[in-house]
Amino acid sequence: MQSFELIRPRGIDGILSDWHPGDAFIAGGTDLLQLMKNDVVAPERLTDLDNSDLHAISLVDGSLHLGALATMAEVAAHVDVKREWPVISQALLLSASPQVRNMGTVGGNLLQRTRCGYFRDVGFDCNKRRPGSGCPALRGDNRELAIFGGSSHCIATHPSDLPVALMALDAQLDLAAPGSGTRRLPLAQFYRLPGDTPHIETALRPGEMITNVVVPPGPHARNSLYVKVRDRTSFAFALVSAAVGLAVSDGVIRDARIALGGVGAMPWRLPHVEAALRGQRADTSVFETAAARAGDGAISAGLNKFKIELTRRTVLRALRTVAA
Ligand SMILES: Cc1cc2nc3c(=O)[nH]c(=O)nc-3n(C[C@H](O)[C@H](O)[C@H](O)COP(=O)(O)OP(=O)(O)OC[C@H]3O[C@@H](n4cnc5c(N)ncnc54)[C@H](O)[C@@H]3O)c2cc1C
Ligand code: SF4
Structure with missing residues (x-):
């Protein structure tokens, strides 16, 4: 780990006026410090955000x-x-x-940065860590990587759960x-x-x-659910997750929101599946028809192919559960 300076300015104005190129912000430090210890990133100076008054x-x-x-x-x-x-x-x-x-x-x-193992191990090339060096995941261990939004340069997933719900x-x-x-x-x-x-x-x-x-609030937000499928039931990142919100009245779906985690280069919204639900009756056959389209547009790199069917099943489970 490279040595660094730590500063603790007060308030947003103090933090921003003290900023210099090469600095990094540090909040809880649970991701950044791990990346620094593994020499994946090496900021010269850390700006602690704890005195920013942004806790409310x-x-x-x-x-x-x-x-x-x-x-x-x-x-x-x-x-x-x-x-x-x-x-x-x-x-x-x-x-x-x-x-x-x-x-x-x-x-x-x-x-949070991607959990792609090649990105987090400086012994490997990685276009995200060192632009132009290559992407070993394309032909390597891509079991946990993206089926939506990737490119021939990178198929990393965004690993966090919260932004899936927020999306x-x-x-x-x-x-x-x-x-x-x-x-x-x-x-x-x-x-x-x-x-x-x-x-x-x-x-x-x-x-x-x-x-x-x-x-923003809304009936879809009040009636919402997160389903996370992973290799073990705790302390593991999503293979596939689904954040679902349904507004239903008189048995009819008035609004539907669906975003996926664990499968996209970013938290991945499914507007076509949402459209297939709006105005329909909230019943199993409608959910099955809509969820069958949840893998549309997915591209497998090989070992992650199972995620396409797992995505459909996760969305179906989430829809059935939130409507129950
Ligand atoms: C073993 C393990 C398992 C985990 N499992 C999961 C999981 O299942 N799901 C999940 O979602 N997460 C998981 N995490 C990740 C964990 O949730 C993140 O490490 C944590 O959310 C990062 O928050 P932090 O405040 O510690 O960020 P830091 O490590 O302080 O910062 C992370 C990055 O964000 C930047 N940053 C922080 N705050 C700001 C800001 N306000 N403005 C601009 N830049 C900022 C920093 O510069 C840094 O680049 C896991 C972590 C570990 C160690
Ligand atoms: S998938 Fe992205 S993060 Fe992973 S090795 Fe390839 S370029 Fe790096």
């Missing part, structure tokens, strides 16, 4: 506001989150371990950058697909930080 979880005009420094455990346990946005709480409780959830934050979870709920992010104030960006526009630049993962500008996540 609040309701503003009915929308949920999550400060970027709120911990995963705090958000999962919050009474309003559990009642109005249960998919968020469930996604978090199925993430990592209690110890990691006590340290890990909303902002850090959104920016289904049309969340927005507040971002603050040195010298240019704040902006609000839909989460759907935050992540970048790998294309031929897999090292560029988000729309963040130099020195820009996530300050807040805003989640």
Whole structure:
């Protein structure tokens, strides 16, 4: 691990005015420090975000506001989150371990780096870690990698659970950058697909930080669910996960939201499956027809082929359960 300097500025203004190229923000440190210890990243200076006053979880005009420094455990346990946005709480409780959830934050979870083993082992080439060096996963161990959104340069998945729930709920992010104030960006526009630049993962500008996540309310949010399929029942990343929200009245699906985790280069929304559900009766045959299309457009790299059928089954299970 390369030596580094740690600074602890106060407030967002202090943090942003102190920022220099080569710096990295540190929140809970549960991902960043592991990457530093393995020499995957080597920032010269860490800016601790703990004094940023971004820890609050609040309701503003009915929308949920999550400060970027709120911990995963705090958000999962919050009474309003559990009642109005249960998919968020469930996604978090199925993430990592209690110890990691006590340290890990909303902002850090959104920016967790891929769990592709080649990326995390500097003994291998990797286009994401060293642009232009190659992608050994394409012909190697790709069992856990993406079937949606990959490219001939990278098929890594985004590993986090929380952003899958947030994607289904049309969340927005507040971002603050040195010298240019704040902006609000839909989460759907935050992540970048790998294309031929897999090292560029988000729309963040130099020195820009996530300050807040805003989640709108709605009947689909209140009636929402997270299903996570993995190799073991705890402390494991998703092979496939589904965040589903259904608004149903008089037996008819008025609104449907579905996003997938574990299968996409970014949390992966399924608009065609949502469209196949809206206006239909909330019954098993409709769910089966819609879920059968959940693998449309998937591309297998070989060992991850099983994820295509697993995706269909996970979506079907989630729809049946949330409608029960
Ligand atoms: C064994 C293990 C199992 C795990 N299993 C799961 C799992 O099943 N599901 C899951 O979702 N996660 C899982 N995780 C990952 C864990 O949830 C993340 O490590 C955690 O969410 C990261 O949050 P953090 O605050 O510690 O981020 P940090 O490690 O502090 O930071 C992560 C990255 O985000 C950047 N960053 C942090 N905050 C901000 C901000 N506000 N603005 C801009 N940049 C910022 C940092 O610069 C860094 O690049 C697991 C982790 C471990 C160790
Ligand atoms: S899939 Fe992406 S992260 Fe994994 S080795 Fe290939 S380029 Fe690197």
